[in-house]
Amino acid sequence: MSTQLASPHIAASFAPMSARRLLIFGGIALIAGGMLFGDIFAVFILHQNGGQTGQALLAACEAASAGNSLAVKEIFQNVGSLLEDHGTKVDAHVHMTDAGYLALLLALLQPYVALPPKRRKLLAGLFVIGGLLLPVGIFLIHYVGLAYSPFVVIGWASVLADSAGALLIVVLLAEAYGLWRFRRRGSLGGELELPIDRTWERRALMAGGAALILLGFLYGAWYAGVDLYRHEARESQILKNMLDAAAAGQGGTVFEVASYGSLAAEKAVKIAAHSHVIEFGLLAMLLSFVQPYVYLSDRWKRGWVLTLLGGSIILPVFVLLEMNFGLVAGGIADVGGLFVIIALVGMLVGVLRYSGHLDASGATQ
Template sequence: MALMVDSGRLGTVVGIDAESAFRPMSARRLLVLGGIGLILVGMLFGDIFAVFVLHQNAAKVGESLSSAAHAAVAGDARAVALSFQAVGSFLENRGTKVDTHVHMIAFGYLALMLALFEPWVALRESTRKNLAWTFLFGAWLLPVGVFLIHYVGLAYSPLEAIGWASIFADFGGALVILATLAYLFGVARRFRRPEWAAKEDGLLADRSMAGRVLFAGGLGLVLLGFLHGAYYAGVDLYRHEALDYSLLSEMTSTAAARNGTAVDTAVGEYGELAGEKAVNIAAHAHAIEFGLLAMLLGFFQGYVRLCESWKRNWAWLLLLGSLVLPVFVLLELRLGLLAGGIADAGGLLVILALLAMWIGIVRYTGEMDAGSVSMGARG
């Protein structure tokens, strides 16, 4: 390791050299393995949620909304309040699950980004490692806390409106913020002191076929997601917003007029509208997220200790699943559960490819850091 002495508070700063950049338990390796692990668990949780919770929860929300409307027709204020309380509970249950899924994946992406910036972080290796552990601890604590919010509630909480699960989730978020700010401080410190210029990073110089496949495919997915989002915004978004308002108004007016048939019609149309909005937003978001994931993984293919043919196969499998999921999410309104099942299968393909790459990174023993061109490994 090359040592560089600084008169500031952080003392000796250790430069990153090629032989130690990805050694076992290094900061970069922790962030890469931890980041992919977060994405894996987040995606697996999302797949389970989509199969066993999402549609059932949506049906219960629709039933409760219909019950509230019919209670309003009957003039039963107490039943209306109870029905809306049930809607709130179902939405909280769904919301915490979605937040758990999203935060795990987002923190995984951020961990991979921080791993890319490792050579430019002017902090000691021990400091970077501690920051990596802090980041990962917070990145796991927040989604677990969010998941428990619906079940723990305000039990034994010292605060009136915030439960223990929320407190721990917020603490996890604070740890992630602090670790990220420390990394940004290290990057700024690097650029303020030219003598700390980072050494050439073999990771960014690697252009294997698997990496290029992931870069190109990821860029295509992002472009596809942007195009779909632009189409939805230009063609359907404002129409959906107008329908949202008009259907809610129709529900309230027909309930006030005690027209049960019209209430059922309005509730049914509102459910269809919510489904149409949901699949369009989900398809748009997943295409872009999978594209970004593919491009991030493209940087780390040099650390995947598998033979080139298997690396390419896993890259193509990841891209296939990344395309299948948003396309068939979009087709759910036409094909129903069949499309939902195929979309979940696409997510499973992405999970399998990610797991294979994670295992390959665990197997990595330093070929790139030692300057070897060939991985010399078998898939």
């Protein structure tokens, strides 16, 4: 078993029912939940949704070719609904994982937030609630629509999502105020600084995470410089070709719709690879700070670290390879995502064991 548990400093930095403990549990749970949702979305919804959108576009071309503008309008209402379905699910996934990252970040910053412990705990609770309600609201936008809404374009689910987003902003501003007070007056006591150690797990996660982020930046710069404008120009050109063919009542729209779908897929995988490699790098760096609280043997801890870093490379690389190897690469990418989720849950179990052990030993004393 890890010997770090014996350190009274580490135990004191993870007090029962403290803001930090709430933020670490809430943060890891939000990240794992967001990633699981993303994996389910990728396997069961993403490709089917893309196929339906392509079919609807083809139907719109055929309706335009037949000179039926009424049918075109009807089809585009369906396309709008499909795009909203896709967009809100991606947003729910992104916002849930990002709220988790922010929760872990706030856990790290607690020693520098000069606010009374009760207020810090309240803020931590509000942040976790906001982090949960924001993606739930976004997810519901497609299903609730404008039902019973007094607004013209904003439904109740959007109101829920926007209110949760505002709650997160208020908490962040309060934490920033606490940091400002710390600069002026110093600590009010409470959470201790995180222990600084250079164990293998921490170094591997910290250096591996920074390298992943750097890789993501470089790839993002490459994408912006080489692909972004080319993709935008190609999209317009494909749409114009599609419409010219439809207006002339010629064939060839199937080819143009296929090109449009292929372009959309290319854009999606490149952006997904860029964002996922950076997010996983950030996650690895954040988890390096949590390692002293993972109550597992060194062998298991290293195993989870390697699983996380391995999944963090597999997912973006095979997402990119989807353009060449299709669903096989997509399946391997999903397995990579699953590796990250399993490693995350493994670490969460270690933290739960740690807190249970700590609380039990505190109770016996």
